[in-house]
Amino acid sequence: MQQLPTTTLVVTGEAIRQYAELTQDFNPLHLDSAFAATTRMGSVIAHGTMSISLILQSLAKAFGAEAVVNVDLDIRFIKPVRVDETLTAGGERESGDARRYAVWVRGVEGEDRLVGVATLGPAALG
């Protein structure tokens, strides 16, 4: 497969708060507007693993449920995600290796939020 199917998610403030509870990740950068205003971020941002989740969803759409089990991820966060942003994840196969995909999560204007490489485990391609 040359292109991964895309996956989209709207990251609401309520989702960020629930995500913090579930993962017990109460980093104030995700939850405390007053704190976030004192940082380089300026306002609260979403947990980065929410974006990584979209990559795994695109891989599962492409290669089946078990493709997420043994994948290697090499991820670089490019630009933080703000409340109520719509994210889209996807990826393209790298030339020369059927198991390697250049993956990305982008905002509505197409700007990268994270980029990376996902390498499928040996079983994923059957």
Added chain:
Amino acid sequence: MQQLPTTTLVVTGEAIRQYAELTQDFNPLHLDSAFAATTRMGSVIAHGTMSISLILQSLAKAFGAEAVVNVDLDIRFIKPVRVDETLTAGGERESGDARRYAVWVRGVEGEDRLVGVATLGPAALG
């Protein structure tokens, strides 16, 4: 800092179901026991990004809230996480580079669930 502070989380079945809702990741490997029984996994497993979240929490404990913004993650999933498992994340500084940490998430018996390298962004060390 030589050792990252550890982070612990108990992954309940209810947490996995709520995590699926929040991320819209309804991969049946996480939710459908009958389906999971037909796979190499044998039973449902947690979303891998829940484990990655623990790594980011340990980095924030060590280097402050903003350390998670520009970190690079190179992650390999070793062994899936089952319902009601207790996970612990941590890491050790790699020799020769103050920004690189060998990171891990382990189960109660110390076996690796994921391993990787986290490289802090230029601002994280101040």
